[in-house]
Amino acid sequence: MIPSPTTPSEPTRSNAPAEPAPPTAGSVRTGAARTGTYARDGWSRFRRWLATTPARVWLLTLVSAAAITGLFASAAYTLDQARTGLDVLGRGAGPQAMATTDLYLSLADMDARIADVLLMGTDHGLGSGREDALEQYEGSREQANESLLQAASLTEGDTVEERNVQEVLDGLGTYERLVTQALLRNDEARAAPGEVDAEALESYREATRLMHTELLPKAFNLGLDSSAIVRANHEDGQAAVTLGLLWVGGVGVVVLLSLLGLQVYLRLRFRRRFNLPLLAASVLTVALTAGVIQALVGSGGHQRDAKEEGLDAAMSLARGGAIATDMQADQSRYLLDPEQADNYQQVYLERSQQVLFRPVSNLADYYAAVDEVAASYPELPGADGSDPDDPGTLGYLGQRAHDALLPGQQDRLADVLGAYNEIQTQDRLMREAVRNDDLGEAVGIRMAVADSQNGTFATYEEALDGLTEVHREEFARGIRQGDSALSPWVWLLPAGSLALLLLVALGVRPRLAEYR
Amino acid sequence: MRFRHRRVAAAAALAAAAVLGLPACSAVLGGEESLVDADSLVVGVKYDQPGLGLETAAGSGEFEGFDVDVARYIADHMGIPPENVEFVGLNSAEREEMLISGEVDMVVATYSITPARRTQVTFGGPYYVAKQDVLVSADATDIQGARDLEGLSVCQSAGSNSVARITEGLGIAVEGTEQETYSDCIEELRSGSVDAVSTDNLILAGFFAQTPDAFRFVNNPFTDEKYGVGLPYGDTEACEAVNKAISRMYQEGDAAEMLDHWFGETDLEMVHSVPQFEGCD
Numbered sequence: 024m025i026p027s028p029t030t031p032s033e034p035t036r037s038n039a040p041a042e043p044a045p046p047t048a049g050s051v052r053t054g055a056a057r058t059g060t061y062a063r064d065g066w067s068r069f070r071r072w073l074a075t076t077p078a079r080v081w082l083l084t085l086v087s088a089a090a091i092t093g094l095f096a097s098a099a100y101t102l103d104q105a106r107t108g109l110d111v112l113g114r115g116a117g118p119q120a121m122a123t124t125d126l127y128l129s130l131a132d133m134d135a136r137i138a139d140v141l142l143m144g145t146d147h148g149l150g151s152g153r154e155d156a157l158e159q160y161e162g163s164r165e166q167a168n169e170s171l172l173q174a175a176s177l178t179e180g181d182t183v184e185e186r187n188v189q190e191v192l193d194g195l196g197t198y199e200r201l202v203t204q205a206l207l208r209n210d211e212a213r214a215a216p217g218e219v220d221a222e223a224l225e226s227y228r229e230a231t232r233l234m235h236t237e238l239l240p241k242a243f244n245l246g247l248d249s250s251a252i253v254r255a256n257h258e259d260g261q262a263a264v265t266l267g268l269l270w271v272g273g274v275g276v277v278v279l280l281s282l283l284g285l286q287v288y289l290r291l292r293f294r295r296r297f298n299l300p301l302l303a304a305s306v307l308t309v310a311l312t313a314g315v316i317q318a319l320v321g322s323g324g325h326q327r328d329a330k331e332e333g334l335d336a337a338m339s340l341a342r343g344g345a346i347a348t349d350m351q352a353d354q355s356r357y358l359l360d361p362e363q364a365d366n367y368q369q370v371y372l373e374r375s376q377q378v379l380f381r382p383v384s385n386l387a388d389y390y391a392a393v394d395e396v397a398a399s400y401p402e403l404p405g406a407d408g409s410d411p412d413d414p415g416t417l418g419y420l421g422q423r424a425h426d427a428l429l430p431g432q433q434d435r436l437a438d439v440l441g442a443y444n445e446i447q448t449q450d451r452l453m454r455e456a457v458r459n460d461d462l463g464e465a466v467g468i469r470m471a472v473a474d475s476q477n478g479t480f481a482t483y484e485e486a487l488d489g490l491t492e493v494h495r496e497e498f499a500r501g502i503r504q505g506d507s508a509l510s511p512w513v514w515l516l517p518a519g520s521l522a523l524l525l526l527v528a529l530g531v532r533p534r535l536a537e538y539r
Numbered sequence: 540m541r542f543r544h545r546r547v548a549a550a551a552a553l554a555a556a557a558v559l560g561l562p563a564c565s566a567v568l569g570g571e572e573s574l575v576d577a578d579s580l581v582v583g584v585k586y587d588q589p590g591l592g593l594e595t596a597a598g599s600g601e602f603e604g605f606d607v608d609v610a611r612y613i614a615d616h617m618g619i620p621p622e623n624v625e626f627v628g629l630n631s632a633e634r635e636e637m638l639i640s641g642e643v644d645m646v647v648a649t650y651s652i653t654p655a656r657r658t659q660v661t662f663g664g665p666y667y668v669a670k671q672d673v674l675v676s677a678d679a680t681d682i683q684g685a686r687d688l689e690g691l692s693v694c695q696s697a698g699s700n701s702v703a704r705i706t707e708g709l710g711i712a713v714e715g716t717e718q719e720t721y722s723d724c725i726e727e728l729r730s731g732s733v734d735a736v737s738t739d740n741l742i743l744a745g746f747f748a749q750t751p752d753a754f755r756f757v758n759n760p761f762t763d764e765k766y767g768v769g770l771p772y773g774d775t776e777a778c779e780a781v782n783k784a785i786s787r788m789y790q791e792g793d794a795a796e797m798l799d800h801w802f803g804e805t806d807l808e809m810v811h812s813v814p815q816f817e818g819c820d
Contacts, residue, residue, distance in 0.1 A: 183786045187813075240815035244786065247818050251779045335820070342818075365685060365709055369761045372708075380654040384700075385708050414655035 076292055077538040083285040084531045087304075088524060090278040094308070095520040097274050098315045101267025102512050105322050108260030109509070112326060113502035116256055117334050119177040120249035124338045126170035126191075127242040128345035129163040134234045135352030136160035137202045139473050141227055142355045142466060144214040150470030150478065159475055167195065174245050177252060184248050187241045194238045201230035217466040219359045228363075231356065239349070243342070250338060257330055261323060268319050275312030278523075279305060285531070293534055300530035304523050311519040318512055322505040329501025332429060337494040343378050343419025344487050350374035351446060351480045354453060354469050358462070368454070379443060380418035381405070390451050397444035400424065400437055423490070429497055435490040442483035446472065449479050574644055574770065574777035579623035582610045583643035583769075586628030587720065590745025590801045591649055594628050602626045604745070605801045606766075609666050609785075610647040612793060613768065616784035617777075635659055638769050646769030649742060652817050661774055662767035663781025665814045666788070667798075670760030671704060672740035674747065676728060677755045682735070684759040688713045691734035694724035701738045704762060722746060729753060739764045744802040751804045758808055767817065778819035789813035 072078050111117070136156045147153035171192055178184035205226035212220035219227070282305045289298050353371035357364050372386050381392035381404070395404050396416055403424055405413035416424060420443065424436055449472050456465035472479040574580070584606050585592030591604040607626065614624045627643055634650055637643045638660055649669075652662045673693070675682050682688065685705060692714040695701040702715035716733055718724045724736040725746045736743065740760060747754045768781050788794045795811040802809065 183783055183790060186790055187786065236810050237812045240813055243815045244782070244813065247782070247816055248779075251782075251819070254775070254779075339820075362684075366759070366761055369708065370763075373763055376654070382655065384703065385710075414658055417654040417658070 077535055079288060080285075080292075080531055080535055083281065083288055084527060087278065087281040087285055087527050090274065090281045091308075091520055091523045091527070094271070094274045094278050094312065094523075095516065097267065097270040098311075098512075098516055101264060101271055101319060102315065102509055102516065104260065104267060105264045105319055105326075106506075106509055108257070108264065109322065109326055109502055109505045111256050111260070112253065112330060112334070113498075113506075116177060116249070116253045117330075117498070119173050120246070120253045121334065121338060121341070122170050122173035123177060123249040124246040124341045124345075126167060126174060127239060127246055128341065128348060129167035129170060130195075130234065130238055130242050131345050131349040131352065132163040133160055133167065133198075134231055135348055135355070135473070136163065137205070137227065137230070138352050138355035138359060139470065140206060141209055141214075141219050141223060142217060142359045142469065144209065144216045144218065146216045149216060149466065150474040151476050155475055156473075164199070171195075174249065177249050178245070181248075184245060187245050187248075191238055191241050191245070194233060194241075198230050198233050198238060201226050201233065205230060217358055217462045224360060228360065243345075246338070246342065250335070253330070253334065257326070261326070264319055264323055268316055271312060271315050271319075275308060278308045278312075282308065282527070285527070289531070289534055293537075298530045300526045304526035304530065307519060307523055307526065311516070311523070314519075315512065315516065318508050322508040325501045325505035325508060327501075329498050329505065333494050333496075333498025333501055336423065336426070337491050337498060339419055340423065340487060340491045340494065343423075344484065344491075346374055346419070347378050347443075347446075347483065347487075348480075350378065351472060354450060354472065358453075358457070358465055358469055364457075371450070375447070376418060378418050379416070379420045379440075380414075381416060382413050386450075386454070390447050393444050393447045396421075397440040400440050401433055429493055432490065432493050435486070435493055438486040439483070439490050442479070442486040445479050446483055573774050575617060575780045577617075577644065578619060579625070580614050580617075580619050580645060581625045581627055581643045582614070583627050583629045583634065583637055583646040583648055584610065585630070585648045587630070587722075588649060588742060588745060589722075590748055591741065592628070592647075600626070602628065605667075605741070605797055606647045606649065608797045608801075609768075609788070609794075610645065612788050612797075613645075613647075613663075613781055613784045616787065617780055634769060638771065641771070644771070648769075649739065649764075650767055650769050652765040652767035657817070659772060661770045661772050661778050661819065662817055663770055663778045663819070664767040664785055664816060665765035666768060666785045666794075667741065667766045668810065668814045669739040669741040669764040669766060671701060671737060671762040671764065672743065672760045673757040674725075674728065674736045674743045674754050675734065675757060676731070677753055679734070679755070682757055684757060685709055685711060685761060687757075688735055690714070692716055693735045693737050694718055694727050694733040695737060696721045696724060699738060705737060709761065725754075740807055741766075741802065744805045744807040748802060748804050751806070756806055756808075758806070760808075765814065765817065775819045782816050782819070785816075786813050 073082075136159050139150065140153055140156050140160075143149045143153055143156070150156070171188060175185070175188045178188060205223045208223035208226060209220045212223065214220045214223065282301055286298055286301045286305070289295065289301070350371055353367050353374065357367040357371065360367065368386065372389060375389060375393075379393060379396065381389065381396065383389050383392050392404070401424070403416040403421070405415040406425075408415070415421070420436075420439065423432075424440075449468055453465050453468040453472075456462075456468060470478075475481055584602050584604070586594040586602065588604065588606075592602055592606040593604050595601045595603055610626070611621065611624065615621065627637075629637055629643070629646070629648060631648075634646050634648060635656070638646050646660075647666075650656075650662075652665055656662070673682070673685060673688065682691075686709075688705065689711055690713070693702050693705065694716050695718075697717050697719055702713065705711050705713055706715065713735075716727075718727060721736065721738060721742060724733065727733045728736050735757075740756065741764075743756070768785075770777050770781065785794075789812060794813075795809075798809050798811065
């Protein structure tokens, strides 16, 4: 056999000092003492090992690795919270809140259509016609049911609001029964336009009273409550992200310090000027931390824009639009119920004031004031605060006019104000006709306002939709930009953290190798 | 008011955020004080309005009425023990001023929500929507609506614009007269020196609940007076908590009980369903 050219060398260990001889049986007194000696022995050996350079390098490396893991964990957690916040606002509670806000509109529209149909009486061709009004009623009823489902899902677990949803559902059944009765009576009596049958009127009074004292308030409050839920979610989310952001910053600083410690130790021990991989790791740490913070702050800003300029504004306009729907229906109620005409006129003024407020106390002054606002916009009457009795132009539209900042918003708002002024002009003409005892003329004006194809109110709604669309777009844009600020970090963060660990390993491995 | 300090962590984070120069984020930490964190409450109520807010004996510091009950209910719902709720009497002119200066934390004092006031005060509620109505002598059966007041005399308290709402708002020519307070107007009506008294129906009901047979509401209400809960401007969280309390107050039937207790003897048509809130922003 050919002898192997190399013979296994003696292990270097053989040069090392001999292992301490096992203690002789005689030296053992008790078992406990023996383990104690071993432990003490182990501890002192560990301490001796700790004093060695490789041990210290290992230790500093572990600290750095732990800090890097901490940075990864805190950043991943916070980024996830930011993503969840955007998701809830953009695809969860936000759109649901918007749907809940639509509930009021649907209910108000139902009552408006019924008033119109009663007012039309036997003349089924007034405005856009009886068939159309009944179709619109049906559409709104379906929309109301849909919104109630959304509201039920959003308010789940909130006993007060769940009960509100239930009460609206129950009340809606009663309401429908009453209006069916009213329509039936009026048809049977073959009531002429503007002359509603007494029994039909009695049923309608009961129905509209139920609508206005029970259903609409609860629906409106549900909408407000869903806004409150969105606000609370948003604020809690933003607070959590801010707290997480501080953690990321803090842990980033810790990583930097640990890398610096390693760098300094290696420099002192090995007399090398720079450890390039560790230097690169430090730069990467700064970049990673700053990048995550910037993404979080950026997406937070977009989320806030989406909520305030987008969702809040759109919901506020939707409320204003819903109240305007109820307001214009007060024209029909004013005409069909002469006994309560004074009240309906007053209520009309009050709802108008909610939509656009000017400090006046009767309709004649109000028409003039609205005309002034529409003419002077974008200047707003009373805005300079020179008159202590004039708080300015307020209400849903007034508020929007103050905060018009988005591109295109001003033009759209001007359209809305113009259309609103036209409603008020027609209102003046309608009431003049009533004062001149020309009921036919008054009903004609009213039905032209209510015409769902090209009536004065439809024009207003269209203009309002245009304005709301600006805010809906802003909402979508904010969510989209918030998402895109966060999305690269899905891979950037793990990749960066791994790169950091790798660089640290690259930095310390050659030094540790010197001790093998 | 005293605050419970549940938000130490948030406040610390806020401070840290300020140090780190993250002003954009510090605003969202919710570090603002809100009444929902208070563990005591000073509530401003009327002291001279029977049935709503009335000091039981001058200087006693004890108040009673619908407004007082509503305030107690809300405080309880916000987790403030009854012994930590202090009532302070105030008149109409003092309401804004005492709320803004912080002398009171909350105002429940027939305080109508108006767009102008909303620029200075955040309103929870309304907890009730009163309506301006007309009170006449029980035997004046010929007055069935506001229009029947044409040419008659209508009393209002000094500084009120109730009569203007009839003359200017509705265009009905009535002869307006003024007395120091509404209770003086009621006396005038009792003695027959005026034909009618007009103001919020809840206020009128409070005055004549003691002698319900002597008077009668025309029950032809016009204008809405939305009685709100005045809160420090911008305290959205407290406003939402107040709204929740009011919703519950109606759902559980407490509101109906309170209304019946204070005004049930009159022929006032009351609404026992939750009013439409104004919103907290």
